[in-house]
Amino acid sequence: MTEAPGPVWNRVHPVTPAVKGWKVLAVLLAIAVQQVGTNIGEAQDLVGTVGWGPVAAVVAAATVVGFVYAAIAWRMTRYAVDSEAVYLHTGVLFRQQRTARLDRVQAIDVVQPLLARLFGLAELKIEVAGGADSAVRLAFLREDQAQQLRNELLARAAGVEFGTEEQPEAPVAPEREVLAVSAGRLIGSLVRSVAIVFLLLGMIAAIVVAVVSREIGAAFGLLPLVLAAGGYLWGRFAGEFNFRAAQSPDGIRLRHGLLESRSQTVPPGRVQAVRISQAWLWRRKDWWRVQINVAGYGQVEEQQTENVLLPVGDRDEALLALWLVLPELGAADPRPVLDAALAGGGGAGEDPFTTSPRAARWLDPWSWSRNGYLVTERALLVRSGRFVRQLVVVPHERTQSVALSQGPLQRRLGVATVLLHSTPGPVAPQVVHLEESVAGALLVEQAARARTARAGAGPERWMRELRAQAARATVDVEREVPQPEPVEPEVPQPEPVEPDAPQPERVEAQLGLPEVAPPVTSQPEPVEPETHQPEVPRP
């Protein structure tokens, strides 16, 4: 890496080694617990023969090694921020110099593990879309320092000018809390989960086995099941405790966590796909869970909470969460559309969705009449599932690529599946078992929609808009360049997009596909195709 000429290099907080040094011991302890958990008798024998002395010595040595290493690592860690990028140098034996461009930032998290929290420290995690372990992690900083650096990075990424006399520091973006999940609701949602059934079954079985066999050791065979279910539930509870979502001009703010607290900021236009789902046991309460794909967060296990936009909420809250991501659904009257998207289908009443044909009942006897899609001006809505209801929303401009697939059985029944490829995450959008001609038309139209929407809006827009806001706040209105779409400074306006014309006629003429009109809820205004075509410089 070539070092930028002027970045000021900083060290992370000197207490960092004291927080990080425990890691070695924690790993050791985890291994020990794992081993002992399965062979508790042998472990007792081992300690019985060698005594506690060697065990204590090993623990002490590991602790010392951990702290010494952490101290050296601290000395080797330096970071810097300039207007273009954030730089991080780390590593003791294997050195690493990492540069992350600010205009490629996908999300910024302030993470406080329990121990760091006690010291008033926090880790700043700057997520970029580079696959697993691509984040720039500044650990640890003072909590207020981390907050301030986050504001600075977001402001710089958004293109807000500061460092001048009237604005010496990065402006703190105002935020408005929109959603909060109470502890009672969270516990209620976990009680109505499948994991609790496994946990109870495992515990009952363990007790029965212990009573019948008159030996406590026999029950240990069921320990993994109980631990897995219990661990899952605890992970959900601890991770999603005190969940709050707020809206601010620099993105969606999510705060949650019992022991490890996490404060996430996802800038506008960084959410690639949304899933609203309802477990079977939640239906009577009409509770929903909202998850998102963000390029930086990547593929995560079920337990991790980075990709959760709302752990549990009633229908209004879930739709509010969706609104945070996609304020403009592109439907004339969104509420009936969304109600149909969440709970509609199955042959009851009028259904704006295009569902699987009746032939698909052989492949999906339960949900075929619910599985379906709806196209609005801004997004594709995919509804599926009868027992676990699910709605996936993909904004047109976030579609990576589209595919059509058909197996031998599907071919016999004349159906095909349309897949939308999104960045790694919990949401994998696909419309299953559509009628062939419908699927074929959806494929090409969706590709065209993605292209036109793409040409109209990009992540860069966020910066332009905020720059315009900043300009409006500081500069005279007369001197300002007229903006096509005026934005109020207080209310965050995430990316207004010109209506994208799907141009179905053109596409069909091009590909000669059977004519199937997409069920667009409101007709987009006719837009000249030229205005949306990206300029392609011919070499």
Add this chain to the structure above:
Amino acid sequence: MTEPLDARPGTDAARVFDPVGVAWQPVSPRLTTVRLISAGVWLLLPFAGGVVAAVLSGLAGLWAIPAVVLAVGLWIAVVVPRQVRAWGYAERDDDLLIRKGVMFRTLVVVPYGRMQFVDVQAGPLDRWGGIARVQLHTASPGTDAAIPGLVPAEAARLRDRLAARGEAQLAGL
């Protein structure tokens, strides 16, 4: 597409995967040779092992192993040429279309602007056969956009062309 069409009147099952107006580029027939040799090499070992075991032990039942291996080999010999024929790609103004599969068909549309990087790969057998594989990657791991069996010159041309088009339509995520 040589697959029998669906018998329902008025519909044309293959049409969805073979839209008119798209000029499909086939992949090189050398891919068939390379794939068959590769499969042959892999199957030779269990086949020979099965024969040796059957001969040495004298158990008639053990002949089932080479028989099964042979059956798999014959199946591959039948399927691979059809698969290679089914593979096709088309460069359009804004996106690349790739279709493949005989039993399980897919048709992928990858917009040039969504491309993150392009791979050109050729293993030793591929190089011997004079073919290479071009793969497009988007930000989604789900994008399965690979074109095997291109002659190296075409692979290089496609790579450069894709890279140029991707750059021209470049956008973030």
